[in-house]
Amino acid sequence: MEATTSRAEAGATTPAASPASDAATGPATGLVGRQAAALVGSLLVAVIAFQLGASMVTPALPAMADTLGVGADDVAAVSSYFFLAGAVAGVVLSRWSDYVGRRRVMLLTLAIMLTGTLVCLLAPSLPLLLAGRVMQGTSSALFQLSYIILSERLAARAFGTALGVVTAINGGVGGVDGYLGGLLTDRFGYRSVFLVILLVGAVALVCVVRVVPRTLRPADAGSMDWWGAAALSITLVCLTLAVDAGPSRGWAAPGTLGLVAGAVAGAACFWAVERRRASPLFPLQHLRSREVWPLVLTTLLTLSGVFAVINFTVVMLSQDETVGFGMSASVSALAFLAPPALIGLFAAPLSGWLAGRRGWVVVLRWGLALCLALLVVVALVPTDPWVVLAMIACLGVTYNGLFLTTANGLGVLQSPSDAPGALPGLNSSAFGIGAGLGIGMVAPFVAQGTLGGYTTALWISVAITGLALLVSLLLVARPAAATGGEAGGRA
Structure with missing residues (x-):
């Protein structure tokens, strides 16, 4: 299989590169300096707009349940529907961008997100709130679109680090988003969270309009x-x-x-x-490859296991006054959402740099093995807040850093050359489906409000993460693609 991806948006002046040197990590010559920094900065604002909707809302879930008069298992849909919409939008919009351009699809996605945020802000009932969250969730595609743009616009040597910078936001905006979400909820109610998301989304729209380059020619000459x-x-x-x-x-x-x-x-x-x-949505012959399906399945299982622990089970446990830690929404966010997100801001760029030298598949497996070990400790001693806090903080390195960076990077690196937006979109779908499935699977046990219920939820997450590690052993790196031609993939 050919190792290079399409360079549809790299510009006519970009010289052709060999598969070994250009292995899906960007052209041999590309944007550098201020231009590269401006592009990365604009994409950062765009993905932050999505991430606020993903993590800033989490500490507000109990308040939503109380205000709208629903149970914990019902309010879980606020998160699960958001990620379900992201799963669908990620695979569809990423592939559509092969035909109409990354910038155009990114602008449309931001417009839908802003509309959905306004619906959430004004929604008087759970059904309307869920409708708004579905619209917000489509913005998950912003991450995959950003990764593809980086691979097509930046010089190969800058791709890994830049991807790590953008991926760092995938675990939270340095923890500020979770803390701010809890603080706003405690003082002004959960609707204030959506007001902040609306303002950041508007700024992101302006940044994309002004900085992200227009498509010179389509990546695929067919039709969607x-x-x-x-x-x-x-x-x-x-x-x-x-x-x-x-x-x-x-x-x-x-x-x-x-x-x-x-x-x-x-x-x-x-x-x-x-x-x-x-021109299929995803060329079926590639789905049978061990370069593709193990990556998608590993991503889905890991999100089902780890994400549910960080963003749902531990949050609900920490605010439970009977068997949990009895924290307020803001303190819970500061203690359990902020540390992994803040650590991930530094760990993700370093993970991209490390993967470019040691092999993307190898680093992915390291991250998964360490995630599994940390979750086992949490499941063994869920009543000790200091142990839980330490393990969740360490997930900032293993999950927010090592796993998220390599999983997203491999989505670009291993994508078929005849459909560069296909695998990033499919992998995005796995992220969204996995997050939604994980919360949906543990929510009934968490809703019991008992120590046994929380413990069962945690062990379910451990089992799923262990299965993800086993599946990752089947993943084969594309020759010379995982490191831009330096180490093959060392799989």
């Missing part, structure tokens, strides 16, 4: 496979809702079985449609 996108979207939605409904409503319940049937039917339609398309 909307039928395939629709079939895959139905599959993802039905699958996520089925897993979400199974533990609480019963796996044999008619509604759950109907969702499972919908997912199977959607997958069958997707396969049938893709086989007949000249």
Whole structure:
């Protein structure tokens, strides 16, 4: 398989590079200095707009439940629907950008996010709030679009570090977002959180308009496979809702079985449609490759395991006054959301640098093994706030740094050359589906409000993360792609 990716947006002046030197990590010559810094800065603001919607809302979940008069298992949908929408939007919008350009799709995504944020701000009920969160969730595609833009615009030597800088935001904005979300919730109510997101999103829109370059020519000369996108979207939605409904409503319940049937039917339609398309949403022959499917499955499982612990189980436990730590929303965010996010700001760029030298697949496995060890400790002593705090902080290095950086980097590095937006989008879908599935699977146990319920939720996350590590052992790095031609992939 050819190791290079499309350079559709790199510009006509970019010289051709060999697969060994240009292995999907950017052109041999590209933006440097102030131009590169401006591009990275603008993309940072855009992904921050998404990340605020992902992590700033977390400490406000208990307040939403109280204000809207719903239970903890119901309010979990505020997060799970957000990431479900991101899963669908990531794979569709990233691939669409191959045809109409990264900048245009990024602007549309920001516009949808801003509209959804306004709906959340004004929503008087949970159903309307969830509708707004679905619209907000589409902004998950901003990360994948940013990674592709970096690979196409920056010089190869700058790609790993720049990707790490952007990925660092994926774990939270240095912890400030979680703390600020809790502080605003305690003092002004949860709606103030959405007001801040709205303002940052508006700034991001201006930055993208002014700095992100226009597409010179499409990366794919075909046409967008909307039928395939629709079939895959139905599959993802039905699958996520089925897993979400199974533990609480019963796996044999008619509604759950109907969702499972919908997912199977959607997958069958997707396969049938893709086989007949000249420009498929994702070339099926690549799905069978060990360069692709183990990465997607590893990402999905890791998000299901680790994300649910950091952003749901521990947050709910820390604010539980009966069996938990009895913290306020702001103190909970400062103690458990801020440390891993702040540490990740420094760990992610270093992880990108390290992966470029030691191998992206190898560093991915290191991160997963360390994540698993940390989660085991949390599950063994969930009642000790200091131990839990220390382990969650260490996840800033292993999860926010090592894993997120390499998983996102490999999504670009291993993407098929004939569809550069396909694997980043599919990997984005795995991020969103995994986050939503993880919360949905543990929410019924967390909602019990007992020590046994929290402990069960934590061990479920441990088991899922262990499975992710096993799957990662099947991942094969594309020759000369994982490090820009320095170490192959050392897989």
